[in-house]
Amino acid sequence: MNEKETNKIRRIAVVGGGIGGLTFAIAMRHHGIDVDIYEQAEELREVGAAVALSANATRFYYNHWGLGEAFDEAAFEISSLIYRDGKTGHEIGRHAGGQAYRDLFGGPYLGIHRAELQRILSTKVGMERIHLNKRLVNIDDTGEQAVLHFKDGSKAEADIVIGADGVRSTVRNLMLGYEDYIYAGYTAFRGIVPIDKLPNMPDPTAIQFWMGESGHCLHYPIGGDRKGDINFFLVERTPTTWPLKQSTAPTDDGDQLRLFKDWHPALVEMIASNTLKTVNQRWGMVYRMTLGRWSKGRVTLLGDAAHSLVPHHGRSRMPWSLLTALPLRVPRRLQKPLNVTSDCVVVGRARLCMRR
Numbered sequence: 001m002n003e004k005e006t007n008k009i010r011r012i013a014v015v016g017g018g019i020g021g022l023t024f025a026i027a028m029r030h031h032g033i034d035v036d037i038y039e040q041a042e043e044l045r046e047v048g049a050a051v052a053l054s055a056n057a058t059r060f061y062y063n064h065w066g067l068g069e070a071f072d073e074a075a076f077e078i079s080s081l082i083y084r085d086g087k088t089g090h091e092i093g094r095h096a097g098g099q100a101y102r103d104l105f106g107g108p109y110l111g112i113h114r115a116e117l118q119r120i121l122s123t124k125v126g127m128e129r130i131h132l133n134k135r136l137v138n139i140d141d142t143g144e145q146a147v148l149h150f151k152d153g154s155k156a157e158a159d160i161v162i163g164a165d166g167v168r169s170t171v172r173n174l175m176l177g178y179e180d181y182i183y184a185g186y187t188a189f190r191g192i193v194p195i196d197k198l199p200n201m202p203d204p205t206a207i208q209f210w211m212g213e214s215g216h217c218l219h220y221p222i223g224g225d226r227k228g229d230i231n232f233f234l235v236e237r238t239p240t241t242w243p244l245k246q247s248t249a250p251t252d253d254g255d256q257l258r259l260f261k262d263w264h265p266a267l268v269e270m271i272a273s274n275t276l277k278t279v280n281q282r283w284g285m286v287y288r289m290t291l292g293r294w295s296k297g298r299v300t301l302l303g304d305a306a307h308s309l310v311p312h313h314g315r316s317r318m319p320w321s322l323l324t325a326l327p328l329r330v331p332r333r334l335q336k337p338l339n340v341t342s343d344c345v346v347v348g349r350a351r352l353c354m355r356r
């Protein structure tokens, strides 16, 4: 890219106001660059229940972007990470959480409701930069600038387009020319249960992984108004096929327990408590194949659109979602127009760089 071209990079458009898009906007703001987010939803609302954030994400929120206080209020700091036999409850492994975890990894391990996470991130971005009701249907990248076309007939121009539109990404489909998400062969139930409904739960302040033949379950406490209540994610290897266009499908009451009836009493209590409507929905787990490159022309992918993994091992996809967003810095040759410092990852026709 020559100097003339770099000077033109003024506008960055992000498609999707999810965790990745919002976090990317905060990362760019940190370097003095405003971006516009185009989100298809009428309002920013959470998908599903809660999310567990490991230090790969929280150390940026706490140490770089001044969001520690907001997270302290809204999240629950996990006391330990425990692996158990699903039926007997026998402890297989344990790692320290709390201060010991912070000392080791540079940030806390948190459980937080997705609505709270979105509130914190969107407040930091500023709602004036988030354009709702903008469902992207096409991108024309043949002219001087990329032109984004939305379902409502409106358009926006940008020098760089970031596709942060999730696992069923339209930007990725446009880039590849076909849809490539794949059903993983797993489905999941998720919900939030008041802690007082779980008298048999050992270590209720830990994130726990229960494993067995029929599937597995992970759960952790959340903060905010529901402090100490437990968010759970129950995964089973069924059915063998899934209607790919759908994220969720209704299920019969009691279906959730079918494969887990003889599991530990704490798990049975949790699954059977059925206190939220979402527990009656079955989520189909999909993923995307790895691509050789995430960028084409002025367009690049971020988060699940770039590299979605199935979430059921609780390995926190957050770092993966944010890998392209969190550590970006802008190269020297863009310093002048964008007033930032740096060194490289290709984003569209620009090169933005990973902090080491």
Ligand SMILES: Cc1cc2nc3c(=O)[nH]c(=O)nc-3n(C[C@H](O)[C@H](O)[C@H](O)COP(=O)(O)OP(=O)(O)OC[C@H]3O[C@@H](n4cnc5c(N)ncnc54)[C@H](O)[C@@H]3O)c2cc1C
Binding pocket: 015, 016, 017, 018, 019, 020, 021, 038, 039, 040, 041, 048, 050, 051, 052, 053, 134, 135, 136, 137, 164, 165, 166, 167, 168, 169, 170, 171, 188, 190, 233, 283, 302, 303, 304, 305, 311, 314, 315, 316, 317, 318, 319, 321
């Ligand atoms: C059941 C489940 C449990 C999970 N649990 C965890 C966990 O505990 N910890 C963790 O770190 N991760 C977890 N994940 C993964 C995590 O949710 C994702 O990795 C993360 O949300 C990806 O962020 P993203 O911004 O790429 O996509 P998303 O958060 O999915 O956001 C995409 C956004 O793009 C918008 N959009 C889509 N299409 C368009 C369009 N055409 N035009 C405009 N906007 C559009 C959507 O409305 C959405 O707001 C879980 C995922 C699932 C499915």
